Amino acid sequence: MVYYPVSDAKLYEEIETEKPGWLITARQRRDDNVNGQALVWKDSIWSDIKPVFMRRQADKCVYCEFPLGGRSTQDVEHYRPKSRISVWPTGGTALYEFTTGGAVSNGYYWLAYDPMNYAASCKDCNSALKRDAFPILSNRGAAPLTVLKLNQDEKPLLLFPFGDWGDDPAEYFVFDGIFVRPKSGLEMEKQKRARVTIDFFRLNSRHNLLRARYTVLGLIWANVELRQTSTSAATVARAERTILQNIIPEAPHTLCARSFHELMKSNPARAVELHEEALTILKGLGYFKIAGP
Ligand SMILES: [Zn+2]
Numbered sequence: 001m002v003y004y005p006v007s008d009a010k011l012y013e014e015i016e017t018e019k020p021g022w023l024i025t026a027r028q029r030r031d032d033n034v035n036g037q038a039l040v041w042k043d044s045i046w047s048d049i050k051p052v053f054m055r056r057q058a059d060k061c062v063y064c065e066f067p068l069g070g071r072s073t074q075d076v077e078h079y080r081p082k083s084r085i086s087v088w089p090t091g092g093t094a095l096y097e098f099t100t101g102g103a104v105s106n107g108y109y110w111l112a113y114d115p116m117n118y119a120a121s122c123k124d125c126n127s128a129l130k131r132d133a134f135p136i137l138s139n140r141g142a143a144p145l146t147v148l149k150l151n152q153d154e155k156p157l158l159l160f161p162f163g164d165w166g167d168d169p170a171e172y173f174v175f176d177g178i179f180v181r182p183k184s185g186l187e188m189e190k191q192k193r194a195r196v197t198i199d200f201f202r203l204n205s206r207h208n209l210l211r212a213r214y215t216v217l218g219l220i221w222a223n224v225e226l227r228q229t230s231t232s233a234a235t236v237a238r239a240e241r242t243i244l245q246n247i248i249p250e251a252p253h254t255l256c257a258r259s260f261h262e263l264m265k266s267n268p269a270r271a272v273e274l275h276e277e278a279l280t281i282l283k284g285l286g287y288f289k290i291a292g293p
Contacts, residue, residue: 001063001169001180001197002254003161004056008116011052011163015115019048026113034144039083039109046076046118053120053162058250062119062162063130063201064209065253077121079160080150081132082112085140088133088200095199098192100135100157107132108150110143117147119162125201134158135196137189155189157196172197175259177274178213178281179204207285213256214278219246220257221275224264 015022022045029041053076059068068074085104089095111117121130137155145153148165159167172194174183180203182194198204219242226239246257263271282288 001065001159001161001173001203002060002249003166003168003170004062004249005164005166005168006056006162007164011056011115014052014056015049018052022049023115026115029113030110033112034110037109037143038106039112041113042083044076046078046113049115049118050074050076050120053118057120057162060252061122061125062160063121063125063197064203064206065255066122066124066209066212067252068120068122074120074122075126077119077126077130078108078112079117079119079134079158080108080111080147080156081134082109083107084132085134086132088135096192096196098137100137100196101140101154104140108134108143111147114147116163116165119160124206129201130158133200135200137192157193158200159193159197167193169255170258173255175213175256177217177260178210178256178278180256207287209253210278210285211282211287213253214275214282216246216251216253216257217260217275217278220260220264221271224261224268 012023025045029043029045032040053062054068054074057068060066061068061074062077084107085101087103088100108117135157137157138153141150141154150156151165159169159172161167161169172183172186172190173180175181180198182191182198186194203209223239223242223246227236227243230236230239243261245251247254247261251257260271260274263274279288
């Protein structure tokens with residue numbers, strides 16, 4: 001997870017350029033929904049402005065950073081569910097020592113057409129995992145509270161790394177090799193948010209994510225070594241560029257790459273150890289069985 005900062009004014013400007021008139025229609029839909037106290041409008045005009053979010057997020061899922069492919073592989077995600085809210089975690093046994101909010105039959109219907117409630121996400125994160133859930137620490141807000149007010153009052157447990165009204169995951173997470181964990185020394189509320197976000201999106205157990213992060217680790221390692229050992233200025237420059245391309249926000253799995261790059265500089269022996277551990281884990285998951293080392 002990595003942060004995509006943008007002001008609401010700038011986002012609205014980009015939406016207006018992408019689809020002139022969309023904001024006016026959205027405002028009308030919103031007012032109708034507020035007056036009707038339900039999702040009176042359900043048409044998915046949010047798809048019309050999906051490219052704005054895709055561009056801002058460099059074609060990566062807002063939650064898991066997996067690259068988003070063609071238009072069918074991603075959704076415009078409503079951070080706060082628009083039609084109903086179901087309880088999470090499901091299954092009865094409490095995972096946590098704190099409550100995560102109850103169910104609501106009509107959801108955050110007044111935010112269905114609010115771009116501050118949108119981001120682009122992969123089908124795994126949105127359709128398979130998030131669905132109608134929206135765990136919170138405090139009390140559930142009601143219409144017509146704004147996103148900003150709700151963020152303050154409800155204390156949402158899932159990080160939302162988009163926009164100036166969102167969260168910077170670098171304040172919450174650090175990576176140990178291919179695994180993400182809450183940063184040490186976090187205050188209690190931040191620690192809860194980090195834990196829930198990792199569990200909710202299964203950021204440490206989705207095999208495709210672990211595999212993709214391993215590739216990033218390998219790239220960083222190889223190029224840091226090349227930068228240190230090569231006597232060719234051109235090779236060093238190329239290695240430098242490749243490292244940079246893997247730690248900028250546009251790169252998939254940026255935070256993982258950054259953590260590993262930092263470790264390569266501060267404790268290279270540990271970095272190599274983590275890389276080897278990751279390989280062992282991936283082999284255990286069935287990777288590199290066909291023709292791998
Ligand atoms: Zn995702």
